[in-house]
Amino acid sequence: MENRSTIGKKKTGSGKRSRQAADERNNCDQGQRIAMRLLIGTIFMLAGVFAVDAANEPGIIKGSDQFEFIYRVKLPEIKGDARVWMPLAKTDAFQTVTAEEFSVPIKWEKVQDRDYGNDICVLYPQSADSGKAIELRYRVVRREKAAYSASGEDTSRYLRPEKLVPVNETFKTLALGATAGKTADLERAKALYDHVVRRMRYDKSGTGWGRGDAVYACDARTGNCSDFHAYFIALAR
The missing domain is CATH 3.10.620.30 (C8orf32 fold)
Structure with missing residues (x-):
């Protein structure tokens, strides 16, 4: 009887351990399922963040674009007479340029180079103009410029x-x-x-x-x- 009782107790203990093991497996499985749901949720959340970041990334603009362009120069210390050359933006086949404001507090004139026809702002600052700021502000509409043929031009130059x-x-x-x-x-x-x-x-x-x-x-x-x-x-x- 003792042996049977002992065996019975062992069986009973084994049953408890089996139930405990089953409970542990269930708890483990449940924990894994929760962890998996959290992981999947985190992945989707990160994917959403990456998608938002990707959407906010500036891409290559096709067709045309428009923007404000500011050319700003601060004159250095000037001793005696001097001259300063600044390029002036101009309209051509690929862009439309509108001059919004020219803040040039010293004597200047617009000239054109003889080779390419570019407009240039030539300034004649004096020593009293040292440290002054010159600002040229434009509104530009820029059209996409793809590869094009140079036929009709003197390409040898x-x-x-x-x-x-x-x-x-x-x-x-x-x-x-x-x-x-x-x-x-x-x-x-x-x-x-x-x-x-x-x-x-x-x-x-x-x-x-x-x-x-x-x-x-x-x-x-x-x-x-x-x-x-x-x-x-x-x-x-």
Whole structure:
């Protein structure tokens, strides 16, 4: 009897343990289901956040765009007579420019360059004008400019070497390497553009930048927009 009782107790204990194990499994399964629901909820919440962020990301604007453009200059210390040249925006086939406000508190005149017909604001500041601010404010409607044919123009003028944008073996070798396997003009131009963006970094520290010096840009691999342009043009030539 004791043995049977002991066995019975063992069976009873085993049954309790089985029920406890089953309860634990149920609790575990329930916990897993809750955790899974929380995880799925979190994923959907994050997906919503990412979707909102993606929706707020500015994309490439097609067709046309309009914006306000402000060109602002603060004059340095001036000793004696001086001259300052500032580009003036103008309407052409790809943009409509409306001058909203010209704040120029010193003597100036508008001239036009003889080669490209660009309008230029020429200022004649005196020492008393040191530190003055000049501000040109425009409203611009810009239309998308795709690749276009240069037929009818004297394209040879754009291929000639210049003092700061020479034609040499260094640029030729770099250009051939960047455009290897490309045959179409637009495809090669895109390859050169990608090469410039990968190679150069926008950095206005030190000296030598900002002159549109292609050799400097090639060696330093830094500069501002003028240096980026000069390097790209040297490669394209």
